[in-house]
Amino acid sequence: MSMQLNSKIPEGRLEDKWRNYQLHAQLINPANKKKLNVIVVGSGLSGAGAAATLAELGYDVQCFCYQDSARRAHSVAAQGGINAAKNYQHDGDSVWRMFYDTLKGGDFRSREANVYRLAELSAPLIDHYVQQGVPFAREYGGVLVNRSFGGVQVQRTFYARGQTGQQLLLAAYSQLYKMVRAKKVKMYPRSEMMDLVVVDGKAKGIIVRDLVTGRLKRYAADAVVLATGGYSRVFRLSTLAIGCNGSAIWKAHKRGAYFAAPSFTQIHPTALPQTSEAQSKLTLMSESLRNDGRIWVPLQKDDPRKANEIPETERDYYLERRYPSFGNLAPRDIASRAAKERIDTGYGVGRLKNAVYLDFKHAIGKFGLETIKDRYGNLFNMYKKITGIDAYQEPMQISPAAHFSMGGLWVDYELMTTIPGLYAVGECNFSDHGANRLGANSLLQASIDGYFVLPNTINNYLVNALKEEHTTTDHPEFARAESEVEEHIRRILSVNGTKTVDHFHRELGKIMWQECAMSRNKPGLEDAIRKIEMLKREFWRDVKVTGAGDKMNPELEKAYRLADFIELGILMCTDALEREESCGAHFREEYQTEDGEAVRNDDQYSYVSAWEYAEGRFELHKEDLEFENIKPTVRSYK
Amino acid sequence: MEVTFKIWRQDGSEDKGALQSYEVDGLSEDMSFLEALDHLNEQLVLKGEEVIAFEYDCREGICGQCGVFINGRAHGPHDNMTTCQLHMRSFENGSTIVVEPWRAASFPVIKDLIIDRSAFDRIIEHGAYISAKTGTAPEANAIPIPKPVADAAMDAAACIGCGACVATCKNSSAALFTAAKINHLNKLPQGKAEQHRRVIGMTDQMKEEGFGSCTFTGACEVECPEGISITNIAEMNFRFIKAKIFG
Numbered sequence: 001m002s003m004q005l006n007s008k009i010p011e012g013r014l015e016d017k018w019r020n021y022q023l024h025a026q027l028i029n030p031a032n033k034k035k036l037n038v039i040v041v042g043s044g045l046s047g048a049g050a051a052a053t054l055a056e057l058g059y060d061v062q063c064f065c066y067q068d069s070a071r072r073a074h075s076v077a078a079q080g081g082i083n084a085a086k087n088y089q090h091d092g093d094s095v096w097r098m099f100y101d102t103l104k105g106g107d108f109r110s111r112e113a114n115v116y117r118l119a120e121l122s123a124p125l126i127d128h129y130v131q132q133g134v135p136f137a138r139e140y141g142g143v144l145v146n147r148s149f150g151g152v153q154v155q156r157t158f159y160a161r162g163q164t165g166q167q168l169l170l171a172a173y174s175q176l177y178k179m180v181r182a183k184k185v186k187m188y189p190r191s192e193m194m195d196l197v198v199v200d201g202k203a204k205g206i207i208v209r210d211l212v213t214g215r216l217k218r219y220a221a222d223a224v225v226l227a228t229g230g231y232s233r234v235f236r237l238s239t240l241a242i243g244c245n246g247s248a249i250w251k252a253h254k255r256g257a258y259f260a261a262p263s264f265t266q267i268h269p270t271a272l273p274q275t276s277e278a279q280s281k282l283t284l285m286s287e288s289l290r291n292d293g294r295i296w297v298p299l300q301k302d303d304p305r306k307a308n309e310i311p312e313t314e315r316d317y318y319l320e321r322r323y324p325s326f327g328n329l330a331p332r333d334i335a336s337r338a339a340k341e342r343i344d345t346g347y348g349v350g351r352l353k354n355a356v357y358l359d360f361k362h363a364i365g366k367f368g369l370e371t372i373k374d375r376y377g378n379l380f381n382m383y384k385k386i387t388g389i390d391a392y393q394e395p396m397q398i399s400p401a402a403h404f405s406m407g408g409l410w411v412d413y414e415l416m417t418t419i420p421g422l423y424a425v426g427e428c429n430f431s432d433h434g435a436n437r438l439g440a441n442s443l444l445q446a447s448i449d450g451y452f453v454l455p456n457t458i459n460n461y462l463v464n465a466l467k468e469e470h471t472t473t474d475h476p477e478f479a480r481a482e483s484e485v486e487e488h489i490r491r492i493l494s495v496n497g498t499k500t501v502d503h504f505h506r507e508l509g510k511i512m513w514q515e516c517a518m519s520r521n522k523p524g525l526e527d528a529i530r531k532i533e534m535l536k537r538e539f540w541r542d543v544k545v546t547g548a549g550d551k552m553n554p555e556l557e558k559a560y561r562l563a564d565f566i567e568l569g570i571l572m573c574t575d576a577l578e579r580e581e582s583c584g585a586h587f588r589e590e591y592q593t594e595d596g597e598a599v600r601n602d603d604q605y606s607y608v609s610a611w612e613y614a615e616g617r618f619e620l621h622k623e624d625l626e627f628e629n630i631k632p633t634v635r636s637y638k
Numbered sequence: 639m640e641v642t643f644k645i646w647r648q649d650g651s652e653d654k655g656a657l658q659s660y661e662v663d664g665l666s667e668d669m670s671f672l673e674a675l676d677h678l679n680e681q682l683v684l685k686g687e688e689v690i691a692f693e694y695d696c697r698e699g700i701c702g703q704c705g706v707f708i709n710g711r712a713h714g715p716h717d718n719m720t721t722c723q724l725h726m727r728s729f730e731n732g733s734t735i736v737v738e739p740w741r742a743a744s745f746p747v748i749k750d751l752i753i754d755r756s757a758f759d760r761i762i763e764h765g766a767y768i769s770a771k772t773g774t775a776p777e778a779n780a781i782p783i784p785k786p787v788a789d790a791a792m793d794a795a796a797c798i799g800c801g802a803c804v805a806t807c808k809n810s811s812a813a814l815f816t817a818a819k820i821n822h823l824n825k826l827p828q829g830k831a832e833q834h835r836r837v838i839g840m841t842d843q844m845k846e847e848g849f850g851s852c853t854f855t856g857a858c859e860v861e862c863p864e865g866i867s868i869t870n871i872a873e874m875n876f877r878f879i880k881a882k883i884f885g
Contacts, residue, residue, distance in 0.1 A: 053772040068693065068752075069759050071799055072701045088779065124775070131775035133768050133823050135792040142782025161792055166700055170795065174767035181763045189756070212748055241695040275668040278677050281697040382699070385723050386670075451772050500680045547688045551650070552749045555679070555689045 005258070005610055005623045008412040009113045014099075014629050018117045021413070022456055026463040033058030036462050037470075039206055039221040040064070041193045041248050044073030045165075045443060046426025047227030048172035049450025055184035057455055059462075062219055063176065064188045064208060066243055066557075071173045074229055074241040075446060078165030079286045080149060081157035082129075082443040084122035089146050093154040095119045100630060101152050102441060105331070106406070106434020107584035107600060108632035109261070109608070111625065113413060118432045118441075121448045126158055128451060132171040136160050149439040150287055150331055157440045162286065162378050168443055172450075191217075192557070193248045194485040196224065196255045196422065197477050203422035204471040207481050211557065214550040216482050218473035222465040223421045223458060226252060227450065230405035230427040232265055234565045234572065235517065236509030238402035239271055239284040245561040246568050249409050249428050257417040258610040258621060260410035260430035262568070263576035266437055266585050267518050269335035271401030272386060273355035277506070282401035283386055285358075286379055287439050290328045290335070292363035292372065293396070295319050297347040297356050307349070307357055307395045318342055322595075326637040333436050333518075333585045334637055336400040340518045341596070343399075355397035364392065400518060404442060406433040406585065407575075410610040410623070414457035415449060418610075421461060425449035430608065435584025489549045492559050497542030501558045504539050508532065508562070508569055516573050521589040525577040529570055536566045571611060574618055581605045602632055639665040639726060642734040643678060645690055648747050655747065657736065667727035671714065672697060672704065674726055675737075691750040697722040699863060702798030705805070706751050707738040712802040712861040720800060720863045740805035744812070744848045755801050757847040758815060765839035766819045768828050781827050788826075795822035796864040803858035803866075809850030814858040816844045817874035818866050824877055834885030837877045 010021040028036070036059050040051040043065040051063040065073060085098040098119035103110060126144070130136065136158050137145040146155040160167040179185040190211040197205040197218070205220035231246030232238040253259045270289060271282040296315045303310060319338055320327045330338070339356050342348065349355050364372050369392065373380070380391050389396075409417045409424040411431055416423050426446035433441065515528035539562070547553040582591040582598035583605070591599040607622040640663035648655030662678050669677070672694050679689040694704040704721040708714035714724040729735060737751065745753040783791075795818070803814040820837055823829035829836070852871050859868045 049772075056771045067695055067701075068703060068755060069799070071759075071762075072695050072703045074696060074701070076700050076798075077696050077698060086778070127775035127778045128772060130778040130781075131768065131770050131828055133791075133826050133828050135788050135795050135822065135826070137792075138783055138785045138788040140785045142784050142788075143779045161796070163700070163792075163796060166798070167792075167795060174762060175772075177759060177763045178767040178769060187759075189759075241701060242697055243695045276666050276673075278666070278669055278673050280670070280673050280676055283698045382723075385699075385719060386725070388725070388727060455772070498684075500683045502676065502680055544683055544686075546683050546686060552691060552752070553688075554691050555683060 005410070005621055006412060007111060007623060008414055009111065010413065014112060014116050017113050018120060025456065026460050028459050028463050028466065030058045032466055034060065036060065036465060037062065037221045038223050038225060038458070039219055040225045040227060041206065042073065042227035042229060042426070042428070043070035043173070043176065044075040044227060044229055044426060045169055045172055045446035046450035047073070047225070048169065048176040049447055050225055050227060050425055050454050051185055052172065052175040052179050053451050053455045054458070055179035055182070061179070061185045062188065062221065063185055064191045064193060066192045066211060067189060069189055070176055070187060071170065073169060074244055075169040075443065076166040077239070077241065077284070078443050079162045079284070080288060081147065081159035081164045081440040082168065082447070083149070083156050083438070083440045084126045084158060084444070085119050085156060086123050086126060088144060089155045091154045093156050097154065098122065098156065102432065102438055103434065103630065104633070104635065105438040106436050107635060108434065108602070108606070108627065109583055109625065110432055110434035112627060112629055114431050117453070118445060118448055121452045122444055125444065125447050125451065129168060129171055132175060134160060134167050134171050150329060152438065165443055168447065194251070195481045196252045197481045198255050198419060199471050199475055199477045202420045204475070205473065205478060207478070207485050209485070212552050214548065214553060216485055218478045218482060220471050220473045220478070222462055222470065223423065225423045225425060225454065226409065226428055227425045228428045231565070231568060232402040232405055234508065234569050235402035235512045236505045237274055237279060237282050237513070239268060239282055242280060245564070247561050247564040249424065250564040250568055252409060252417065252419065252422060254613050256419045256613070257422060258410040258612050259407070259571060260608050260610045261407040261435070261575065262611065263516060263572045263579070264406035264435050264585055265402060265517070266332060266404040266406060267336040267400045268403035269332055269339055269400050270358065270398045273350055273397055273399035274352065284401070284403070285383065285396070285398060287332070289358060289376060289379060292375065293328065293358040293360050294362055295328050295356055295358055297342045297349060301346040302353070307359070316342070316347070323637045330637050331436070332439070333587070337518050337587060339400050350397045355399045357395035358398045359395035360391065361395070402513070402517065404437050406430065406435060406437055410608070414460060415454050416457070416461065421465070423454060423458065425454050435586055489556065489560065492543070492556065492563065493545055493549055495540060495543050495545070497544045499542050499544060501543060501545060501555060501562055504535060504543060505562050505565070507535055508566055511535070512569055512572070516576050519587050519589055520576045522577065525573045528573045529577070532566060532569045532573065539563065539566060571618055575609055575611065578609065578620060579605055600634070606632070639667060639731050641665065641729060641732065644734060644736045645751070646738045647690065647750055650749055651746055665726055667725065669726045670697070670722060671708070671724040671726060672722050691752050693752050694722055699723045700798060702800040705740060705800045705802055707740065707805065709736050712740070712806040713863065717860050718863055718865045740801055742804050742810035744810060745801060745804065757849070758799055758801065758812070760847060761812065761816055761840050761843045762819065764843040765832065765836035766823065768823065769832060783827060791822050791825045794818045794825070794866065794870055797866055798864060800863060802861040802863065804849065806857045806861045807850070808855065808857070809853060811852045812844050812847070812849035813852035813871045813874065814862065814866060814868065816840050817870040820874050820877060821870050833877070834881035837874070837881040838885060841878060
């Protein structure tokens with residue numbers, strides 16, 4: 001069942017596309033909206049925004065999340081801010097400039113029309129959040145403050161102290177619960193989507209596991225929206241919440257949704273390093289630290305001295321050395337790769353030699369301790385809580401960590417996947433970030449998708465659903481999907497082997513981190529695929545999961561999520577292997593300049609890879625990227 | 639490093655529950671407290687036993703999902719910190735660590751250390767929002783909000799909803815949680831239209847859920863990971879009286 005990818009980009013000039021789309025979209029009258037129901041899986045910024053807005057429009061909404069409350073979704077963890085082309089700073093910003101920065105930041109591997117819409121809707125989004133009561137930072141005169149962020153020359157980032165994501169999500173969550181109170185949304189916390197139900201080629205519902213009772217339940221709807229976030233926990237150690245997983249989109253993929261650019265993963269340069277095998281999480285330190293901190297490693301390999309004992313002449317400020325014009329503010333992908341290069345060649349610092357120094361000595365000398373405390377006090381406190389080290393006295397140790405998934409389910413301009421009636425919003429789709437996401441664009445994309453785009457595109461599909469009979473959970477496809485889930489869980493519990501789920505997750509993480517993270521090459525990826533396939537067989541032969549399926553069982557949850565991660569890992573490596581060029585976060589060692597910079601190949605690889613699942617194999621489809629308004633250039637930060 | 643954990647085990651809400659001892663070795667000081675529990679769980683699996691159910695998600699102090707009583711204190715021995723930010727270096731080698739779930743009638747235990755905090759969501763449901771639909775917003779800078787007002791609203795808004803305030807309060811009062819949210823929205827011009835409804839709606843629901851009254855012991859602000867001040871409760875009480883008179 002192969003199909004031609006149709007991105008459904010509207011006619012007209014770039015500036016008119018979204019307006020043209022809305023002018024021609026089908027409308028549904030309020031009395032009829034009541035008759036239509038929509039399932040939203042996930043309650044982060046995109047999910048909560050979509051669920052609340054769809055309910056306000058009159059649709060009947062059911063929203064699901066695995067956490068104990070919608071407010072826990074991982075959107076809360078974004079610290080830095082949210083971008084918008086308001087040009088409040090009078091510094092020459094515009095929708096066009098933001099569009100260009102985002103497209104260029106993504107190394108020209110995303111769609112012009114989508115990215116333009118993202119920039120275009122960013123300003124009204126800030127209006128929306130202010131109206132919802134988000135306490136953004138203000139000037140004394142009462143107007144909103146902005147700051148700058150990596151890879152951009154204007155100040156367009158809005159923020160709420162170090163809690164921007166938390167505050168935006170609380171706004172979305174409150175709006176969602178307003179609609180719960182109005183009985184237009186039924187909220188299902190501690191509920192995990194286990195499979196998608198497709199009836200006659202259309203998404204018609206989901207199978208859900210109640211995480212408290214372990215019971216499987218069926219839910220039917222006229223459309224299904226996935227808002228399930230990123231999948232970087234495939235690396236095990238990442239900046240993501242422990243519960244973040246790729247299962248919902250993976251199940252959808254196996255039911256027919258194409259998976260786009262799965263290997264495009266952002267590795268964030270400033271996380272705290274791993275300190276032990278048992279570590280579960282890598283905490284992110286805000287990118288803003290690189291404004292004043294200087295990154296270095298010792299010139300001498302395995303230098304046994306403490307950081308402060310190493311004189312200036314014996315330090316290698318490698319970012320300043322390699323990228324004199326951007327220095328410590330080089331973009332994330334470049335800063336991460338440069339750190340990896342130093343660590344791999346034996347210059348790493350810290351107990352496990354897996355970190356680099358981020359030093360504030362010069363900044364403290366120049367601006368004074370009080371200024372640095374004022375700028376970064378909360379981050380230094382956090383650093384001390386976690387490491388026990390006072391970073392005013394000695395340099396921080398930082399290390400790259402898996403962070404954001406640019407890849408995700410392939411969606412068209414309407415955010416619909418290749419399964420009619422199945423939508424993907426927020427981080428779980430592939431739409432706007434190309435091969436590398438700019439800082440403070442993730443909260444933006446999640447919000448725009450959920451609040452502004454989906455509620456204006458889903459009607460185009462639902463108008464036809466009105467003419468059809470509602471599918472009920474009595475349909476045989478529901479029974480079939482439910483029994484498959486039941487069988488899957490039974491299989492996991494019956495292996496009764498000798499190794500824990502965490503053991504397999506650590507192994508998967510090591511393979512993925514080694515071969516499919518910052519730096520990739522053909523033999524390594526081929527080897528990784530073989531190793532993961534072996535790991536998969538080993539998992540199904542030797543995993544041990546205690547407890548039962550029909551009650552609360554956190555170990556079982558970890559196990560079925562990992563089973564999907566293992567399969568997803570194979571697809572990620574397959575995608576990285578296929579793309580024989582370096583672009584953004586995807587760096588293939590074979591395609592670099594003499595001094596180690598990425599070489600993109602627009603002639604052959606200017607497309608979005610969209611993978612179809614075919615009985616355990618993956619078939620590649622290509623959506624060619626056409627640049628009508630800008631000309632792709634070489635990114636240089638020298 | 640090795641320690642003895644005494645952990646509350648309770649197989650479902652109907653079970654009576656009891657503390658069970660576990661000797662755990664192979665720990666390191668760099669491990670977080672939750673990673674030490676992960677480590678214990680792996681050992682339990684290998685022994686064929688059911689894992690200890692405990693709550694977490696972000697593991698960086700912001701989602702509010704973790705939270706247990708550790709040696710009689712909410713979120714462990716330090717002030718203003720979440721359980722996930724606690725590390726084993728805070729404990730002596732060989733020590734005994736007692737771990738229990740939040741104890742409050744309004745937070746029933748679901749299993750082991752996991753409790754049901756949905757009462758918080760229902761308080762939110764009763765007014766913690768500005769009733770404006772998506773698409774109706776005026777220009778963001780149209781209403782100037784002085785920096786001190788915005789900062790004070792942010793201070794109150796910082797609550798992560800972990801429930802430590804309730805758990806540590808001898809009355810199991812949710813006053814700090816409720817006050818923080820009311821004050822965040824009522825301070826802002828956008829929140830004014832519904833200010834009285836909000837105070838009455840949310841405080842009524844707080845009582846409905848069975849949370850106790852506040853007697854100003856100040857225990858909550860010590861444990862609050864975001865350091866939300868108890869003065870918020872006084873402010874809420876003032877707003878409550880105002881709502882009763884003018885609302």
